[in-house]
Amino acid sequence: MNNSIKLTDDVYWVGVNDKETDLFESLWPLPEGIAYNSYIIEDEKIALIDSVKINYNDTFLEKIKNVIGEKKVDYLIINHMEPDHSGSIKSLRQAYPEMEIIGNTKTMGFLEGFYNITEGTRVVKEGDQVDLGSRKLTFYLTPMVHWPETMMTFDEKDKILFAGDAFGGFSSLNGFLFDDEVNIEQYKDEIRRYYSNIIGKYGPVVHNTIKKLKEKIDKIEMIGSTHGLVWRENPMHIVEEYDKWAKQETEEGVVVVYGSMYGNTKAMAEAVARSLSENGIENIKLFDVSRKHSSFIINDIWKYNGLIIGSCTYNTGIFPPMEYLLQSLEIRNLKDRTLGIFGSYSWSGGALGRLKAFQKEVSCKPVEPVIESKFSPDSNTFEQCYELGKNAAEAVKNACEC
Numbered sequence: 001m002n003n004s005i006k007l008t009d010d011v012y013w014v015g016v017n018d019k020e021t022d023l024f025e026s027l028w029p030l031p032e033g034i035a036y037n038s039y040i041i042e043d044e045k046i047a048l049i050d051s052v053k054i055n056y057n058d059t060f061l062e063k064i065k066n067v068i069g070e071k072k073v074d075y076l077i078i079n080h081m082e083p084d085h086s087g088s089i090k091s092l093r094q095a096y097p098e099m100e101i102i103g104n105t106k107t108m109g110f111l112e113g114f115y116n117i118t119e120g121t122r123v124v125k126e127g128d129q130v131d132l133g134s135r136k137l138t139f140y141l142t143p144m145v146h147w148p149e150t151m152m153t154f155d156e157k158d159k160i161l162f163a164g165d166a167f168g169g170f171s172s173l174n175g176f177l178f179d180d181e182v183n184i185e186q187y188k189d190e191i192r193r194y195y196s197n198i199i200g201k202y203g204p205v206v207h208n209t210i211k212k213l214k215e216k217i218d219k220i221e222m223i224g225s226t227h228g229l230v231w232r233e234n235p236m237h238i239v240e241e242y243d244k245w246a247k248q249e250t251e252e253g254v255v256v257v258y259g260s261m262y263g264n265t266k267a268m269a270e271a272v273a274r275s276l277s278e279n280g281i282e283n284i285k286l287f288d289v290s291r292k293h294s295s296f297i298i299n300d301i302w303k304y305n306g307l308i309i310g311s312c313t314y315n316t317g318i319f320p321p322m323e324y325l326l327q328s329l330e331i332r333n334l335k336d337r338t339l340g341i342f343g344s345y346s347w348s349g350g351a352l353g354r355l356k357a358f359q360k361e362v363s364c365k366p367v368e369p370v371i372e373s374k375f376s377p378d379s380n381t382f383e384q385c386y387e388l389g390k391n392a393a394e395a396v397k398n399a400c401e402c
């Protein structure tokens, strides 16, 4: 999409689609791409809200020109300084030298640190407003959703909340922009994968931010995040989804994830999964931790209320890719899941010890038995795996009933 898209009479989307970046933040695969959303409000004064990644400067400036022609941008409002949204600031400054850059105190530190910009700026506080002529924009500080300087901007006339990274998702905008133009179910996984991996660590902050916004803003007609869909038909839908994920509310299902070099641990995981199925669990996800990127595994862990982890031992410790996953879950304060663990080894052991420490660290409900297998699993081990699957199935079913 090379053209701008109208949100209302005076508000336009001038974002870009990134289909070229393989790894967002050099970490997260982007099989469906990602969008960097920017919005322009053409009132008596012209305000641009957030910019895009540096690679797309030319397209971005062209899109702005397509909307405002030879007029000038009066204000650049920075809701978030992460370079996927601030990369074009220098080019914008060159194109519109008179443009005032608006952010909060913390924004200014980032602006100087990243881009050496200290002039032509305006510092705003919680609740401050900027008058564009027929409308005012109000600013709400929302630190740590997703960086310390993050804030949101509310257009009091059209009742649009420009939310920064909050309420965003992975996936580029493939011809569509609004929630009512797509089958949202198709994008839910990419939205939850974005939430659980990028924002998930700040769940309580997200929850409190949502509470604050509900108290301070009467009616939101539209939500425009810096990534993904613009929520127009039902803006509160994404707010409620984010709140649910922040509170770690889940649905019935079990993720089984294993680390295995030669198949012993894999065979145990498959036995557990078979038992889950025999015991009535319909949503079962079985992952090889080496082969599925952790962001997809974490996405499903954020969806379901059961988690069973098995790992082989590697050089007296846990299998390294599994260590990465465990740390990712510890950082995100995983809680309220039914959690089963099993390990395998051949001489010193080590994997199960780390899994036990993990089980202690996170606030989840352990499920028995904890299994440790030496060399290849024997029939007794497989029986225990069936037992673990059965008990986990019962636990997740009971958890969903209450």
Ligand SMILES: Cc1cc2nc3c(=O)[nH]c(=O)nc-3n(C[C@H](O)[C@H](O)[C@H](O)COP(=O)(O)O)c2cc1C
Residues within 6 Å of the ligand: 259, 260, 261, 262, 263, 264, 265, 266, 312, 313, 314, 315, 316, 317, 344, 345, 346, 347, 348, 349, 350, 374, 375, 376
């Ligand atoms: C490179 C390598 C390092 C290992 N290090 C240990 C170890 O330090 N202590 C131990 O008890 N077993 C160790 N093992 C043995 C495996 O943990 C054990 O055979 C396990 O059952 C393998 O499971 P898998 O077939 O799922 O890979 C190691 C195996 C390999 C291949």
Ligand SMILES: [Fe+2]
Residues within 6 Å of the ligand: 080, 082, 146, 147, 165
């Ligand atoms: Fe961000």
Ligand SMILES: [Fe+2]
Residues within 6 Å of the ligand: 082, 084, 085, 165, 226, 227
């Ligand atoms: Fe972002």
